[in-house]
Amino acid sequence: MASFFSDPWALAAVGIAVPAVLMGKFLVTRFFTLPHSEPEPSPKRAVPGEEDEVFVLYQGKQSIAGPSGSLSIFCLKVETFLRVAKIPFSVKGALPSTAPKGKIPFAKHGSTTTCDSHYMLEYLLNTFSKEGTSREHAESTRKGDAAGMLGDLALPGTMDARQLAVAKAIEVVIEHRLYYNGMMLRWGHDDGFAKITKIFFGAVPAIIKPFILRMVRRNVWDTMRAQGVATHHVSDVDRREIEDWDTVATLFETSGTPFLGGDAPCPQDCTLFAALDSLLNTPFPSKAKDHVIAKHPALVEYADAFRARFFPDAGPVDMAVRRESKLVML
Ligand SMILES: N[C@@H](CCC(=O)N[C@@H](CS)C(=O)NCC(=O)O)C(=O)O
Known part of the structure; x- marks a missing residue:
């Protein structure tokens, strides 16, 4: 063992081989393999009993009220929807690198995580509107909404x-x-x-x-x-x-x-x-x-x-x- 560490050729061989193997692994993973996990289907509505949890929107820190304005149209779209529909929510800062699918916005509602602004809106409509799949809950909690409305939002069913x-x-x-x-x-x-x-x-x-x-x-x-x-x-x-x-x-x-x-x-x-x-x-x-x-x-x-x-x-x-x-x- 002592002779291995004192042999400069052996040390040089290890010094070259280890980075080469790591680099090879990186290149194969990066360019020649596909992500093998099949994406999960998006949740369509809240888990029963969790509708009253606060909906937490994870988005970039730059908000519409900040000095640089609304930099992500997808984040602003969801926040706008929540405001128009008068659904209680809170906002937390996030980066794409911390997002479950690598993109912001994403959201957490009770035990449910939703990614992509499109599927978030679908989930919110299903969970909170009277016409949604969570009708019982919506009817009991959103009595103030006029027919076809969720807060100030016109539901898609009212449009031709x-x-x-x-x-x-x-x-x-x-x-x-x-x-x-x-x-x-x-x-x-x-x-x-x-x-x-x-x-x-x-x-x-x-x-x-x-x-x-x-x-x-x-x-x-x-x-x-x-x-x-x-x-x-x-x-x-x-x-x-x-x-x-x-x-x-x-x-x-x-x-x-x-x-x-x-x-x-x-x-x-x-x-x-x-x-x-x-x-x-x-x-x-x-x-x-x-x-x-x-x-x-x-x-x-x-x-x-x-x-x-x-x-x-x-x-x-x-x-x-x-x-x-x-x-x-x-
Ligand atoms: N289809 C997605 C698009 C979201 C999206 O592209 N977000 C950008 C920020 S505006 C992002 O996270 N990009 C990081 C990346 O693609 O690596 C949605 O509607 O939410």
Whole structure:
């Protein structure tokens, strides 16, 4: 044994072999294996007896009332829904790395965990609305709600098929197209990323900051590449974003009602509000922001009125942030 530790060739061989094996294992896991656990189905409603527990929403620390505004449209969508539906809730800060499925928001309600804003809203509707699957509980606790309503929310069952289809189509445009354009603006381009660095990584110690920044930005870049947006020049991304907002505006304006849900907001109004607030009231200038402000005043008025009604604690819109525009990139 003594001779092994005194033999420089043996030590060098171990010094090379151990990192090589670890690196090989990492590469095989990272690039050649699929996650083998089958995802569990989303819970559809509260466990009986747990409906009265407080619903806890885990989301990013940047809140609509904070200096940088609502940075995650998915988190803001769920918080908006809870406020509109008047469901008691509390909020806790979380990072994607601590989330059960690697993304925020997620939620805990009694012994039940829900991930993904879509399935959270489904769970909340089933648990709390009179029309939901937890009817007995809802009827006993939400007597004050008018028929077809949950708090101030119009339930999907009150909407006609076309109205509901329009609302859902708008949500798809927002979550699967516009969201990624915003991501490119914030994480892909250097000006946006400089702001993201200040907002998210201000507290990271300087010595490890460059590595953390590169690692996280690289991860986000992989997502944007897989989705496709990162393969395009900024001018192409901008043009498509503007087209998408025009589509949303046309569908909204031609509906002839104050909300997608008619006279009251429906679940997809929460998504539309979140996307507009995130576009208009965060410090990330873009051509699409300028375009919406100039060409679609009805959308801007809708977002501002929604904010004033359901987020009075967020205070008035910061017009300096609203006016900050025409970022020149690349
Ligand atoms: N479909 C999900 C999307 C959630 C999502 O993409 N969240 C982002 C923050 S806005 C996230 O956690 N990203 C981390 C990652 O993808 O690694 C939902 O509706 O909740």
